[in-house]
Amino acid sequence: MNFPVTLHKRWHGRRYNSYNRLLKDTFAARVYKIGLRLDFTCPNRDGTVAVGGCIYCNNSSHTPQNYQPRTSVTEQLERGAAAIQRRHRADKFIAYFQSYTNTYGSVSKLEKLYREALDFRGVVGLSVATRPDCLPEDTLDLLTDLSHHTYLWLELGLESMQDRTLRWVNRGHGLKEFVETVGRCKKRGLRVCTHLILGFPGESSAEILATTSLLNRLEIDGLKLHNLHVIKNTVLEKLYAAGGFTLSSQKEYVALVVDFLERLAPEIVVHRLTGETYRAITVAPEWSINKIGVHNAIYKELEERDSWQGRFYPNETEVPSPNTPVAREED
Numbered sequence: 001m002n003f004p005v006t007l008h009k010r011w012h013g014r015r016y017n018s019y020n021r022l023l024k025d026t027f028a029a030r031v032y033k034i035g036l037r038l039d040f041t042c043p044n045r046d047g048t049v050a051v052g053g054c055i056y057c058n059n060s061s062h063t064p065q066n067y068q069p070r071t072s073v074t075e076q077l078e079r080g081a082a083a084i085q086r087r088h089r090a091d092k093f094i095a096y097f098q099s100y101t102n103t104y105g106s107v108s109k110l111e112k113l114y115r116e117a118l119d120f121r122g123v124v125g126l127s128v129a130t131r132p133d134c135l136p137e138d139t140l141d142l143l144t145d146l147s148h149h150t151y152l153w154l155e156l157g158l159e160s161m162q163d164r165t166l167r168w169v170n171r172g173h174g175l176k177e178f179v180e181t182v183g184r185c186k187k188r189g190l191r192v193c194t195h196l197i198l199g200f201p202g203e204s205s206a207e208i209l210a211t212t213s214l215l216n217r218l219e220i221d222g223l224k225l226h227n228l229h230v231i232k233n234t235v236l237e238k239l240y241a242a243g244g245f246t247l248s249s250q251k252e253y254v255a256l257v258v259d260f261l262e263r264l265a266p267e268i269v270v271h272r273l274t275g276e277t278y279r280a281i282t283v284a285p286e287w288s289i290n291k292i293g294v295h296n297a298i299y300k301e302l303e304e305r306d307s308w309q310g311r312f313y314p315n316e317t318e319v320p321s322p323n324t325p326v327a328r329e330e331d
């Protein structure tokens, strides 16, 4: 076996730098995230940047259906914590400001919400999901201050490093804004986790894998990978129904994720390997509903290749791109 002993030990046998393992090591306990859906909107929906939002966006896909919008942080945490305690007997939590753009509001509103979460029993940290164009300096001041007292991750959506894809999905920002914002966050010592979607139509595997060089160079702290999936009541659903593009098969996605991990710096913490969605709102692909099945297939592929995260790092650009087929636009 070529898997380096040092990494095997550090990652407790996992072949990638997993967020769950990091949480266990950091808190000496199992820690679970509780997704929150609060009274936020998004500048890409309300007309500030654009209207309609990203073509794949339906925020019901983010939070379990038993969470009721318009309930307080405390009520949502109570419900989430009770469910986790019943299922896993865990009592440490990360409050995850998940749906919509969770820095899109006045600093006083944000501070009140974040501090309410931190006051909840068992909450040991915060994750705040947002867009690169929604982090003015006063918001960063607040997040920096909080990060000195709690375990804080800032989650920044990039989704694709190809500006043509960002335009196609009506993302409302480009790669430049993302790079600039990451620089400002890193200067303040904030932990930044990037969201990426793999499998956009028209992106070659070489283009997708080139994203690893960008993330390595930016010294991103964390990464969430997601397959492109189609959710009901989105623009993407209409395009898909019209036959505008095809989606990756599970086999293709798994191969691409492992190719991606092999080129990713081992220091980058992997928060997620595939998307999480619910049957009731998913149009396609069917395979992505079985998250555990996709995870198992990724672990198996890593084993079969006897490979690991960072295997080709830091020479990731010199590795010939494997011919991983991905979804493509139809003629």
Ligand code: SF4
Pocket (backbone or CB within 6 Å): 042, 043, 044, 045, 052, 053, 054, 057, 058, 099, 100, 101, 131, 157, 171
């Ligand atoms: S930035 Fe996020 S919340 Fe806003 S439209 Fe896009 S996916 Fe939806």
